[in-house]
Structure formats: C-alpha cells, structure tokens
Amino acid sequence: MLLTVEAALKAATEQFIESGSDSPSLDANVLLCHVLDKPRSYLLTWPDKTLQSEQQNQFDALIERRKSGEPVAYIIGEREFWSLPLKVSPSTLIPRPDTERLVELALDKAQLIDGDILDLGTGTGAIALALASELPQRNVFGIDLREEAWQLATENAERLGIANVSFWNGSWFTPVPVGTKFALVVSNPPYIEENDPHLSVGDVRFEPKSALVASDNGLADIKTISDNARDYLLNDGWLLFEHGYDQGSAVREILQGFGYSNVETQKDYAGNDRVTLGQYRIKANIE
Missing domain, CATH: 3.40.50.150 (Vaccinia Virus protein VP39)
Known part of the structure; x- marks a missing residue:
C-alpha cells in the first residue's frame, strides 16, 4: 500500500527511533525531501499527497541505509554549512x-x-x-x-x-x-x-x-x-x-x-x- 507524505514520515520516524537515531524526525524529513526533490515546506503543505511507487521504494531504501548508521549527509550527498549547500562524500x-x-x-x-x-x-x-x-x-x-x-x-x-x-x-x-x-x-x-x-x-x-x-x-x-x-x-x-x-x-x-x-x-x-x-x-x- 502506498503511503501519504504524513504516513511515510511517521513510519520512518518510528523506525529511526528504534534504530537509535539522535534526530529521527529530522532524518525522516530530510530523506523524504531528497526523494521528492521538494523543500521542507512541501511536506507541511501537502501531508495527504500519496507517494508514487518509485518514490516509496526509494524512500524505503534510504531508510534502511540510515538505520544501518550511514550518515544522512552521505546518503543525500549534501550538507549545509554557513548557509552554503556543500556536496559531501565518504572521502571527507x-x-x-x-x-x-x-x-x-x-x-x-x-x-x-x-x-x-x-x-x-x-x-x-x-x-x-x-x-x-x-x-x-x-x-x-x-x-x-x-x-x-x-x-x-x-x-x-x-x-x-x-x-x-x-x-x-x-x-x-x-x-x-x-x-x-x-x-x-x-x-x-x-x-x-x-x-x-x-x-x-x-x-x-x-x-x-x-x-x-x-x-x-x-x-x-x-x-x-x-x-x-x-x-x-x-x-x-x-x-x-x-x-x-x-x-x-x-x-x-x-x-x-x-x-x-x-x-x-x-x-x-x-x-x-x-x-x-x-x-x-x-x-x-x-x-
């Protein structure tokens, strides 16, 4: 069953809490924004929007990577510093x-x-x-x-x-x-x-x-x-x-x-x- 934005965030947050993430809700939000290629405001504006099958599969895959402990910054390939969006990689x-x-x-x-x-x-x-x-x-x-x-x-x-x-x-x-x-x-x-x-x-x-x-x-x-x-x-x-x-x-x-x-x-x-x-x-x- 395909999930809505709100349901997908809730399910991901619960999984991250169980896996011991220090920032479960933030992790879920950042990863879903990455999958949807949308800003955080989109998640608040369209909570009832249903994810497409490909989006949900991609989100599920990213959730598993995060649950294994992989940093969110490496997963999405970016981290903001001094308001500058910087590309990051496991070499740095x-x-x-x-x-x-x-x-x-x-x-x-x-x-x-x-x-x-x-x-x-x-x-x-x-x-x-x-x-x-x-x-x-x-x-x-x-x-x-x-x-x-x-x-x-x-x-x-x-x-x-x-x-x-x-x-x-x-x-x-x-x-x-x-x-x-x-x-x-x-x-x-x-x-x-x-x-x-x-x-x-x-x-x-x-x-x-x-x-x-x-x-x-x-x-x-x-x-x-x-x-x-x-x-x-x-x-x-x-x-x-x-x-x-x-x-x-x-x-x-x-x-x-x-x-x-x-x-x-x-x-x-x-x-x-x-x-x-x-x-x-x-x-x-x-x-």
Whole structure:
C-alpha cells in the first residue's frame, strides 16, 4: 500500500527511533525531501499527497541505509554549512555546526589584519568557502592531502560561484609557494586519539579515519601545524584551531611553547572548549 507524505514520515520516524537515531524526525524529513526533490515546506503543505511507487521504494531504501548508521549527509550527498549547500562524500568529514564557531572567530581576526587566508585540511572546503563568501575582497586557499577531497572542494567552489578561493592538493604547507605569507591560518585538523571509543559510534564510524585521528593523544598534527605556521604567517598574523572539547589547555600550551601570544580558547555553542587561537609576532620585524 502506498503511503501519504504524513504516513511515510511517521513510519520512518518510528523506525529511526528504534534504530537509535539522535534526530529521527529530522532524518525522516530530510530523506523524504531528497526523494521528492521538494523543500521542507512541501511536506507541511501537502501531508495527504500519496507517494508514487518509485518514490516509496526509494524512500524505503534510504531508510534502511540510515538505520544501518550511514550518515544522512552521505546518503543525500549534501550538507549545509554557513548557509552554503556543500556536496559531501565518504572521502571527507561531514561539516558540523560547531565548526562555524571557528569561522566566526576567523572573521573577527580578519578585521585586524589584511592579507590572504589559508585553511589546512580543508575537506569539503567548508571553512575556506565560508570565509571566502564573507570576505570577497580576500584571497582564500585550502589544502587537503586527499585528492578526492581537493576535487570535491574545488567542485563546491564552482557550484557556489565563489571565485576568490583556490584549493591545493598536498600535505599541510607543502603546496604553498615559497615566500607566501598569510594573515590567517585556520585548521580543523585530526585531533581524536587513536583509541577513542567515540570512533566506533554514530556518524564518525563512516568518516575517513585519516581526517579524524592523530597520534600523541590527538595533538600531533596541531603541533606540526603550530611549528610550521610561523614560516607562513605575516607579522601579527593569527593561527586558529578547532580541537576536542578537552584539549583547550593542551593546545594553549603548544601555541605558547612555539612563541605565539594572545593565546586564548573559545567555547562552542554547547559551552565546550572548541577553538584555540594565537597571534605570531615576527621578532625580527619589531627589533
């Protein structure tokens, strides 16, 4: 029997509750909108509309994928970040709302210093594209080690028509031309410990471990970037990291150890330590 929009949503929501989804109603709504190729408002306006056989079969198939734990963003191939619809794939992390806090703080610091901006480990290009969309007069660059991520970020820029952003493929600063300096270097690097139990639950199970896990208690890449960024920052430039909720103190110590000043940690929307930043003053320029 073919279901109405309302009945299909109810049945899917009940299945997602049983499977342990954190957002069962939202999952059902997003997946059905994807199948129908309609906005959320359509579901409210036409609850008695009956699904076609092909639509119901497709919806049922997506429900099974979600029940197995596959992230909704990977199922529909898209996730919104900073009001930008971004294509996503299993080769990249799924952009998360907490990362928008990093964008907000980077925009604040961008008002203090002119110059280009670099996003390390760019993934879908979410951070770089958000900054470029807000700062059209700036040049923004993103780097990712995985070629699939670099290609996806480039595709997102083209789809969104954001022309002041470019993406490079390589390890951290390796692709940056010699002598290039940036006003801001931002990064959401791998920062999860290799044996962290969170790696085996939720959406994280499906995301690339290379973009999640770092050695040295999750701090290895943060240390590497903090060290090398000093060669690529303009005088009084800023380095900003997203990191784990319990890593604020450790990241502050790392930045201070490498000579950064004005080091501070800011909280995310849930009140957890999430972004640590510091300013690098080139001593040779001020002596």
